[in-house]
Amino acid sequence: MPLPEGVYGLMAEFDSPTRLVQAAKAAHHAGYRRMDCYTPYPVEEAAAAIGFHRDEVSLVTLIGGLLGLAAMFGLETWIAVWAYPLNIAGRPYFSWPAFLVPAYEWTILWAGLSAAFGMLALCGLPKPYHPVFNAPNFRSGASTDKFFLCLESTDPKFDATETRGFLEAQSPVSVVEVEY
Amino acid sequence: MAESTINLESLAPPTELRRAPVVENNRGLGVLTDKLAAFAEGKIPCWWWMLFIPSAFCATVVLPLALIYKISIGVGVWGNNHPVMWGLDIVSFIWWVGVAHAGTLISALLFLTRQHWRTTIGRATEAMTVFSVMMAGLYPAIHVGRAWFDWFMFPVPTYEGMWPQFRSPLMWDVFAVSTYATISVVFWYIGMIPDLGTLRDRSTSKLGQFTYGLLAVGWRGSVRHWVRYETASLLLAGLATPLVLSVHSVISLDFSVALMPGWHTTIFPPYFVAGAIYSGFAMVLTLAIPIRKFYHLEDLITIRHIDNMAKVMLATGLIVAYGYSTEIFMSWYSASHWEYFMMWNRMFGPMGWSYWVLVSCNIALPQLMWLRRFRVNVGLMFLMSIIVNTGMWFERFVIVVTSMTRDYLPSSWGTYRATRWDYATFLGTLGLFTFLFFLFIRFLPMIPMSELRLMLPQAKVRERAEPLPEAGD
Numbered sequence: 001m002p003l004p005e006g007v008y009g010l011m012a013e014f015d016s017p018t019r020l021v022q023a024a025k026a027a028h029h030a031g032y033r034r035m036d037c038y039t040p041y042p043v044e045e046a047a048a049a050i051g052f053h054r055d056e057v058s059l060v061t062l063i064g065g066l067l068g069l070a071a072m073f074g075l076e077t078w079i080a081v082w083a084y085p086l087n088i089a090g091r092p093y094f095s096w097p098a099f100l101v102p103a104y105e106w107t108i109l110w111a112g113l114s115a116a117f118g119m120l121a122l123c124g125l126p127k128p129y130h131p132v133f134n135a136p137n138f139r140s141g142a143s144t145d146k147f148f149l150c151l152e153s154t155d156p157k158f159d160a161t162e163t164r165g166f167l168e169a170q171s172p173v174s175v176v177e178v179e180y
Numbered sequence: 181m182a183e184s185t186i187n188l189e190s191l192a193p194p195t196e197l198r199r200a201p202v203v204e205n206n207r208g209l210g211v212l213t214d215k216l217a218a219f220a221e222g223k224i225p226c227w228w229w230m231l232f233i234p235s236a237f238c239a240t241v242v243l244p245l246a247l248i249y250k251i252s253i254g255v256g257v258w259g260n261n262h263p264v265m266w267g268l269d270i271v272s273f274i275w276w277v278g279v280a281h282a283g284t285l286i287s288a289l290l291f292l293t294r295q296h297w298r299t300t301i302g303r304a305t306e307a308m309t310v311f312s313v314m315m316a317g318l319y320p321a322i323h324v325g326r327a328w329f330d331w332f333m334f335p336v337p338t339y340e341g342m343w344p345q346f347r348s349p350l351m352w353d354v355f356a357v358s359t360y361a362t363i364s365v366v367f368w369y370i371g372m373i374p375d376l377g378t379l380r381d382r383s384t385s386k387l388g389q390f391t392y393g394l395l396a397v398g399w400r401g402s403v404r405h406w407v408r409y410e411t412a413s414l415l416l417a418g419l420a421t422p423l424v425l426s427v428h429s430v431i432s433l434d435f436s437v438a439l440m441p442g443w444h445t446t447i448f449p450p451y452f453v454a455g456a457i458y459s460g461f462a463m464v465l466t467l468a469i470p471i472r473k474f475y476h477l478e479d480l481i482t483i484r485h486i487d488n489m490a491k492v493m494l495a496t497g498l499i500v501a502y503g504y505s506t507e508i509f510m511s512w513y514s515a516s517h518w519e520y521f522m523m524w525n526r527m528f529g530p531m532g533w534s535y536w537v538l539v540s541c542n543i544a545l546p547q548l549m550w551l552r553r554f555r556v557n558v559g560l561m562f563l564m565s566i567i568v569n570t571g572m573w574f575e576r577f578v579i580v581v582t583s584m585t586r587d588y589l590p591s592s593w594g595t596y597r598a599t600r601w602d603y604a605t606f607l608g609t610l611g612l613f614t615f616l617f618f619l620f621i622r623f624l625p626m627i628p629m630s631e632l633r634l635m636l637p638q639a640k641v642r643e644r645a646e647p648l649p650e651a652g653d
């Protein structure tokens with residue numbers, strides 16, 4: 001797939017989370033939608049400011065857990081009743097209380113794997129290349145102590161000059177262009 | 181800046197009601213990152229090599245030798261023989277799983293109960309969990325004798341359509357321990373991703389950038405990702421807590437479902453879990469105190485951490501003591517001749533010494549931790565952690581070995597003597613564990629940087645931004 005060319009977006013750097021949240025709120029208020037904030041630790045207020053409230057990780061985990069429960073309980077029942085019935089001290093073939101322990105473990109196993117890998121999949125990770133890393137100040141700051149707001153060029157409201165002017169007004173440390 | 185500080189001060193509770201800060205001396209975000217990332221950067225300190233080389237020798241020479249010899253000759257090279265079919269290998273298996281438990285509890289249960297002090301030690305204890313579960317898993321895999329048939333334990337459509345028997349606690353164990361190992365690795369790794377991103381961004385060598393970049397899966401700190409990440413961490417913590425409580429309970433069922441006197445009791449599941457936490461916290465201290473000393477982490481692993489862990493040990497130690505006294509009481513109250521004899525044999529039989537080692541290490545000496553002066557003395561606490569670890573190892577020895585030497589029929593009584601291969605295997609797993617742990621503290625983010633950043637006062641989002649610094653600043 002050929003990489004798209006041109007500008008990915010405009011990236012403003014801030015030196016405190018408070019300023020980032022204010023800028024993100026202002027951008028959302030001004031009508032920008034395709035944007036993202038990058039922070040060195042979770043800043044919930046910033047996510048709320050750009051209009052991201054719900055994530056599906058819990059749902060994925062619930063489905064994974066239920067599938068795990070059903071898979072193990074079903075497997076045990078199928079093995080013990082149909083595939084390989086064994087008479088253990090005269091207990092019924094379908095001795096469900098004994099089957100609960102592995103089923104419980106697999107509920108947790110599948111739920112945990114779904115939470116972890118579901119989270120990564122929903123985030124679109126692994127993704128070793130992303131345009132934001134092209135911003136010269138991104139690598140030294142985004143994972144340490146700086147806060148970034150990136151307004152993306154795919155947003156219908158995006159205009160190289162106007163958007164830059166808007167970001168400059170939010171008292172950032174700097175505003176840079178991010179290439180693809 | 182000054183104005184907002186004053187506002188915050190007036191809202192804050194009086195000094196004596198405030199919680200002690202997790203990170204002392206008010207470090208800034210950048211300084212904190214520099215300090216924490218330095219463990220995985222720069223020159224390898226001398227002490228690291230001095231401790232790494234002996235453990236690497238045990239891991240790469242002693243353990244493979246013990247395993248190759250045992251697998252090629254058979255279980256007979258160990259002391260396991262009729263009537264003591266479960267020897268040092270099962271003792272060490274339970275001990276290692278127990279050690280693992282504290283890591284999950286610190287990172288999951290204390291996370292759910294919002295005990296922020298756990299943050300600094302969480303990652304290292306999770307690593308301890310992962311490595312000790314690995315060591316534990318090794319033992320049953322080679323204990324079965326024909327290790328190349330280990331896959332029979334899993335529900336794979338095996339030779340001639342045979343399937344496992346799910347009514348056996350030994351089968352439950354396979355699922356409990358394998359789930360525990362998997363979830364621990366996942367929890368540990370997911371927690372590390374943002375910090376691996378930091379190491380990737382800071383790395384100056386091509387190899388470092390490539391390796392950390394690969395491990396960080398392209399983490400870029402997007403707030404959308406952070407929200408999902410936080411949910412996933414919370415869910416994993418919520419799942420790991422009931423899991424960790426189930427693992428040692430299931431292991432204890434291996435014993436209590438059997439009819440052997442000394443094994444067949446209902447107190448086992450809670451008493452095993454408490455014992456696991458007890459020995460686990462002891463192991464955390466054994467690892468944390470030297471690291472704190474060598475890496476000068478007094479600001480991060482504070483006296484409060486050591487004091488809190490000592491209190492957890494004291495509490496779980498008392499639960500364990502309650503378990504022992506229940507066993508003694510029940511052997512008398514059951515009016516069962518066999519139970520009564522079992523307890524007498526445990527205390528005064530040929531292996532009675534091991535019971536008294538256990539009582540002094542697990543019950544008598546830990547009572548010193550009631551004294552605050554003792555709990556805040558780092559050297560004494562290190563010694564205490566070793567004592568408790570030893571005591572907990574002997575507890576499993578007493579349960580597994582002493583019970584088996586004397587069962588119902590005097591004609592089938594016997595004794596047990598571990599061989600040099602038993603000891604070599606245990607030494608080898610100790611070495612491999614330390615080897616992996618030293619690699620971890622050197623090459624991976626040992627202290628969770630992103631979580632600690634959140635603990636700093638300047639990380640909070642305020643109502644109003646501070647006034648801008650002058651232009652050109």
